[in-house]
Amino acid sequence: MKKDIHPKYEVCKVACACGNSFETRSTIGDIKVAVCNACHPFYTGKKGGRVVEAGRLEKFRQKYAGVDYGQRKASE
Numbered sequence: 001m002k003k004d005i006h007p008k009y010e011v012c013k014v015a016c017a018c019g020n021s022f023e024t025r026s027t028i029g030d031i032k033v034a035v036c037n038a039c040h041p042f043y044t045g046k047k048g049g050r051v052v053e054a055g056r057l058e059k060f061r062q063k064y065a066g067v068d069y070g071q072r073k074a075s076e
Contacts, residue, residue: 007027015021016036037043 009025009027011023012026012028012030013021013023014031014033014036016039017032017034018036018039020036020038041047
């Protein structure tokens with residue numbers, strides 16, 4: 001390996017918006033994230049914080065409820 005061309009791989013602190021923090025190693029300094037494994041719905045098993053998107057999805061479904069996009073029906 002060539003000397004002095006690789007970035008330093010040091011210990012850094014990752015801080016989440018929920019208040020959780022942990023240490024890992026990275027070539028950059030401290031990292032701030034919006035979602036981590038302590039607050040993500042997939043890992044916690046809770047449905048929360050996605051109310052706005054649920055409203056958008058319901059609005060989309062109501063808008064395009066009668067459109068079949070040229071697909072065949074199951075009875076055909």
